[in-house]
Structures are given as structure tokens and as C-alpha cells.
Amino acid sequence: MDQQSYEKKIVGEKAAEYIEDGMTVGLGTGSTVAFTTKKLAERIKTEGLSIQAVSTSHATSELAKSLGIPLKDLNDVKKIDLTIDGCDEFDPDLNGIKGGGGALLFEKIVAVSSDKNIWVADASKSVRRLGAFPLPVEVLPFGWKHMFGAMEDKGLQPKLRMSGKDPFLTDSRNFILDCHVKEIEDAKSLAKWLNALPGVVENGLFINIADQVLLANNDKVDVITR
Incomplete structure (x- = not known):
């Protein structure tokens, strides 16, 4: 071990x-x-x-x-x-x-x-500031590319999580966009912004x-x- x-x-x-x-x-x-x-x-x-x-x-x-x-x-x-x-x-x-x-x-x-x-x-x-680990955002499959685009425009560098050749599916049958932020300056504001996007089910900021x-x-x- x-x-x-x-x-x-x-x-x-x-x-x-x-x-x-x-x-x-x-x-x-x-x-x-x-x-x-x-x-x-x-x-x-x-x-x-x-x-x-x-x-x-x-x-x-x-x-x-x-x-x-x-x-x-x-x-x-x-x-x-x-x-x-x-x-x-x-x-x-x-x-x-x-x-x-x-x-x-x-x-x-x-x-x-x-x-x-x-x-x-x-x-x-244990980290000084969140963000080195890609931030998962669970989104509906319907229209996911539009949510992807909004996150991309905000500089979050999203990437669709894959399972082999197909999109990874959560237990709720949704997709995940992993955002490569590197360092999150204001986690509370980012969580609020993400959850306000139509089609976002939940974000991984706790x-x-x-x-x-x-x-x-x-x-x-x-x-x-x-």
C-alpha cells in the first residue's frame, strides 16, 4: 500500500x-x-x-x-x-x-x-486556495454546449468529462463540465454565477x-x- x-x-x-x-x-x-x-x-x-x-x-x-x-x-x-x-x-x-x-x-x-x-x-x-483541482459542474445534456460556451466566455476553461468515447453520465444521467480555473478568487460568487445559468444542475463548490x-x-x- x-x-x-x-x-x-x-x-x-x-x-x-x-x-x-x-x-x-x-x-x-x-x-x-x-x-x-x-x-x-x-x-x-x-x-x-x-x-x-x-x-x-x-x-x-x-x-x-x-x-x-x-x-x-x-x-x-x-x-x-x-x-x-x-x-x-x-x-x-x-x-x-x-x-x-x-x-x-x-x-x-x-x-x-x-x-x-x-x-x-x-x-x-489541503490547499491554500481552491481551484487546482478542476471544478465539476453538473449540467443537463439538453443544450450543454451553450452552458459550455458561457463558462468558456467567463474564462473557466471547461471540458466535457468523457467515459471512453462517450460523455460521462452522472447517477442522474447528466453531463459534467470540468472547469480548469487553477485558482478561484471568490468561490461564493462563482458558485452563485454557475447555478444561475439555465441548465446547470449543481456545481462542485461546497x-x-x-x-x-x-x-x-x-x-x-x-x-x-x-
């Missing part, structure tokens, strides 16, 4: 310790949260932990089901006590970019439905959402609180 994979493992497993008996838990998407999900399944079996989970993607649902974690539809729960998710980048204010795995829409809906959000991150995810970040630091985990 390389260093980055090791960091994902220790921070992902550490996050599972924050889950308490009786909770409704949001399970995020990605390789780091996969370690959380597996550790949670282990706790359910060894400790008799009683929880129910809401998934943020088809991939997470399949993993949770395979491990015997009870899943609920978001519409069938009143609230989520805690959501644990990954991030592609986060800044000192705990704002972040998410959506590298294409699940940003469901992730954001689950996040804003949660009392508390914890992100798990390896050392590479602002004032994370309450804590568990950050891998070699062999230990640092807890950063907003």
Missing part, C-alpha cells in the same frame, strides 16, 4: 469512530470513504451498532449493501445526524471542491440535509458545509474544525 492509500485508510477508518448507536448516517462517495464504510460494517458486526445509512451514489449503495449496512432513501428519513464524505480539495476555511467521482449533486443534497458534516482527506487535499475535516498527517489524523 502506497503512502496516499495508507493515509486514506487511516483517516477513513478514524471517521467511523464518530458514528454512534442510533444514528442516521450519510455515506459519501470515493476511495477514502470506502474505508469508512467497511469499518462501519465491521463495527455493526462486532459491536452490534444499530444505525441506518443514506447513500450519496449508486457505487456507495452497492458497497454498503454488500457489507450488510442498512440503507434508507433520503425521502424516508427526517434528517441525517452525520454525513462522512471525501473531498477533492479543501481550503483553510473548510470550503471545498467535490465531484471528482461525479456524485456532487447527491452529495450536496445529503450534506445540506445533515446536522453535521465531516470530510476525510489525505494530505494532498461552501460553509463541512464542520470538520479529518486530515491524514503521516501516521496520525489531525482534526480541523470550522
Whole structure:
């Protein structure tokens, strides 16, 4: 296991310790949260932990089901006590970019439905300013080239995400335009501008959402609180 994979493992497993008996838990998407999900399944079996989970993607649902974690539809729960998710980048204010795995829409809906959000991150995810990681924007397939053009005119350098020879499809059957901004000066204003474009479903800027970040630091985990 390389260093980055090791960091994902220790921070992902550490996050599972924050889950308490009786909770409704949001399970995020990605390789780091996969370690959380597996550790949670282990706790359910060894400790008799009683929880129910809401998934943020088809991939997470399949993993949770395979491990015997009870899943609920978001519409069938009143609230989520805690959501644990990954991030592609986060800044000192705990704002972040998410959506590298294409699940940003469901992730954001689950996040804003949660009392508390914890992100798990390896050392590479901590940045001074957001933007080095391409910003995903989920758009309707209908008229996507017009949204592409508007983003291009704004200097966002969008690129249609592909899966082989075809456009990548999200779980909602939408496209993703990855914006190569490099450095975002005003994330809040950019998020507002993007979501005002007709046809944009959601953007990957997660602002004032994370309450804590568990950050891998070699062999230990640092807890950063907003």
C-alpha cells in the first residue's frame, strides 16, 4: 500500500469512530470513504451498532449493501445526524471542491440535509486556495454546449468529462463540465454565477458545509474544525 492509500485508510477508518448507536448516517462517495464504510460494517458486526445509512451514489449503495449496512432513501428519513464524505480539495476555511467521482449533486443534497458534516482527506487535499483541482459542474445534456460556451466566455476553461468515447453520465444521467480555473478568487460568487445559468444542475463548490475535516498527517489524523 502506497503512502496516499495508507493515509486514506487511516483517516477513513478514524471517521467511523464518530458514528454512534442510533444514528442516521450519510455515506459519501470515493476511495477514502470506502474505508469508512467497511469499518462501519465491521463495527455493526462486532459491536452490534444499530444505525441506518443514506447513500450519496449508486457505487456507495452497492458497497454498503454488500457489507450488510442498512440503507434508507433520503425521502424516508427526517434528517441525517452525520454525513462522512471525501473531498477533492479543501481550503483553510473548510470550503471545498467535490465531484471528482461525479456524485456532487447527491452529495450536496445529503450534506445540506445533515446536522453535521465531516470530510476525510489525505494530505494532498489541503490547499491554500481552491481551484487546482478542476471544478465539476453538473449540467443537463439538453443544450450543454451553450452552458459550455458561457463558462468558456467567463474564462473557466471547461471540458466535457468523457467515459471512453462517450460523455460521462452522472447517477442522474447528466453531463459534467470540468472547469480548469487553477485558482478561484471568490468561490461564493462563482458558485452563485454557475447555478444561475439555465441548465446547470449543481456545481462542485461546497461552501460553509463541512464542520470538520479529518486530515491524514503521516501516521496520525489531525482534526480541523470550522
